[in-house]
Amino acid sequence: MTAQESQILCQALAEAIQEASGAGQLVGRVALLAELSARNLLCPDESGSPDLDALLAETLATHQDLAAFTSISGEILYHAPSRLSRTYAGILDRKSSPDLLIAEEVRRNSAEYPRPLPLELFEQAPFDLNPEQIEASLKTMAASPELEDISFTTTSTGAVYLFSSRHLERPYAAFLAERADTGLSQNP
Incomplete structure (x- = not known):
């Protein structure tokens, strides 16, 4: 050539x-x-x-x-x-593996921003997971030693937020989730 x-x-x-x-x-x-x-x-x-x-x-x-x-x-x-x-x-790339998709996105956001992610985010684009896929992934993550750092917190309104315990301590993740969910007006 x-x-x-x-x-x-x-x-x-x-x-x-x-x-x-x-x-x-x-x-x-x-x-x-x-x-x-x-x-x-x-x-x-x-x-x-x-x-x-x-x-x-x-x-x-x-x-x-x-x-x-x-x-x-x-x-x-x-x-x-x-x-x-x-x-x-x-x-x-990770869309074919919902467990890894959720875990890596949660880890990245917990480490870089730092912030927990609302569980409902994964139903929206670009993730486009259905509730059954999310539920199955959460069960898999709970049983997997490689994904044991993925945890959740529930806000006062009942919203579930995911975070990585490698990058965020539970009390701080709960504070950030509450603040994101209820805003400054309800959480001075």
């Missing part, structure tokens, strides 16, 4: 990653290879098909606005952080 052919393929890969990110999707090797074929940039009968891994490495090196990470399934996924943030990419 010539340098010019390599440059054309890298540009097509970059465009495909940008387009997928713009549509709120992560993209892997198989989808990118299909995209190159759809753009007639690969001939199915080519004996010397391009090394996709090398092309993707070159694409990432020449397009600083793109990123890759290893998904929970072990696949390398690509996205454009300017169109699809790293946080959102992580959420999309």
Whole structure:
């Protein structure tokens, strides 16, 4: 493959990653290879098909606005952080594992902000879990030693908030949840 052919393929890969990110999707090797074929940039009968891994490495090196990470399934996924943030990419990646999705989001929020999360948040986009999935995940987390740091507190109005005991102490998490739930007017 010539340098010019390599440059054309890298540009097509970059465009495909940008387009997928713009549509709120992560993209892997198989989808990118299909995209190159759809753009007639690969001939199915080519004996010397391009090394996709090398092309993707070159694409990432020449397009600083793109990123890759290893998904929970072990696949390398690509996205454009300017169109699809790293946080959102992580959420999309973990959607196939509701337990991990909830646990990691709770941990991240407890550590970074720090704040507990209302349980009902996981029914909304981008999580889109139904109440049965949430209930099953909470039961699994309660029985899993790896997820034992995920805990909950209930506010005076009955709202349930999740937090990570690795990052928030229970009294502080309860205070933050109460304040978030009832606001300053009811909690001076």
